Amino acid sequence: MSHPDAEALQALLGRTARFCRRGQTGDVGTALAAFTDHHVHLHLVDEHALPAHGVAAVVDLGGDPAFFARHPKDGIPHVAYAGAFLTVPGGYPSFESWAPPQIMRIVTSPSNAPGASGGARTLVDEMADAGASVVKIALNRAVGPVFDIATLQAVVDAAHGRSLPVIAHVEGDGMTRLALDAGIDLLAHAPFSEPLDEELIARAVGAGQRWISTLAIHADPAIAISNVTAFTAAGGRVLYGTDLGNGNRPSALDVAELHALHTAGVRGPALIATLTDPWPRPEPETGVATFVPGPPPKGPDGIAAWLGGAVVVPAEELITDGE
Numbered sequence: 001m002s003h004p005d006a007e008a009l010q011a012l013l014g015r016t017a018r019f020c021r022r023g024q025t026g027d028v029g030t031a032l033a034a035f036t037d038h039h040v041h042l043h044l045v046d047e048h049a050l051p052a053h054g055v056a057a058v059v060d061l062g063g064d065p066a067f068f069a070r071h072p073k074d075g076i077p078h079v080a081y082a083g084a085f086l087t088v089p090g091g092y093p094s095f096e097s098w099a100p101p102q103i104m105r106i107v108t109s110p111s112n113a114p115g116a117s118g119g120a121r122t123l124v125d126e127m128a129d130a131g132a133s134v135v136k137i138a139l140n141r142a143v144g145p146v147f148d149i150a151t152l153q154a155v156v157d158a159a160h161g162r163s164l165p166v167i168a169h170v171e172g173d174g175m176t177r178l179a180l181d182a183g184i185d186l187l188a189h190a191p192f193s194e195p196l197d198e199e200l201i202a203r204a205v206g207a208g209q210r211w212i213s214t215l216a217i218h219a220d221p222a223i224a225i226s227n228v229t230a231f232t233a234a235g236g237r238v239l240y241g242t243d244l245g246n247g248n249r250p251s252a253l254d255v256a257e258l259h260a261l262h263t264a265g266v267r268g269p270a271l272i273a274t275l276t277d278p279w280p281r282p283e284p285e286t287g288v289a290t291f292v293p294g295p296p297p298k299g300p301d302g303i304a305a306w307l308g309g310a311v312v313v314p315a316e317e318l319i320t321d322g323e
């Protein structure tokens, strides 16, 4: 690649960016790798509207494992899932109106015996057998009881024993520290209820923990934004995620989420990387790509709004010139 404009495009948007035109319509624009929303609740979302609004893949972080086990695996959007929330008796989200019983399981013992009723391993095995890519747990001390460290550790060990990472909803004082103590791999929301100190940020980065952003769901995102700023400045990896289904938002890329990430200092190629990261899949989706019509933004400040025009298209439909 030598065209100076193409180099500038990649400096702005990262290495997957290409000038292109759509074979069918002749529209000119920019191609990018396919985008994933890494935190959705599909039972509350119009799944089929997502590709027309830029979302090629989703990760469901709390739903009915039986529904997902039957769900087509190769559609667009591609669907990866956690299955049910694992929580403790009386714990979040067991009392929430949006959380029917089939989207949660109650862990009552740290047992690692296969099939033990309410045992950590039994419930992890159920999700793994339903095809889960990740195990989701609730650590919300702001509203109810949470796992003790022994039971939490048993869940993490059982999940890792099935080669599955563990993702936690952390909310309330000390919950990020508890998640780190137990070796939890990802946080479903960038920590939003307490500012993390330098030591905790360094531990999270050092552990390779990844955070799903979900900055735009908060009435006041200031704490979450400052935590993301510190985490990414120290080398931490953040993935774009909206918690779509929580609140009344269209099934689409969320420009407000992208603006909030930009505000947190996740800009330009780093912002695009939060969308194109294929987690939990090892490889990016290759059959489809992102197409954004029209001229590219003039600078990083314009990227979030510009991405509001993104659509998912078959990769073969995009023609790149002058490669």
Ligand SMILES: [Zn+2]
Pocket (backbone or CB within 6 Å): 039, 040, 041, 061, 062, 188, 243, 246
């Ligand atoms: Zn959620």
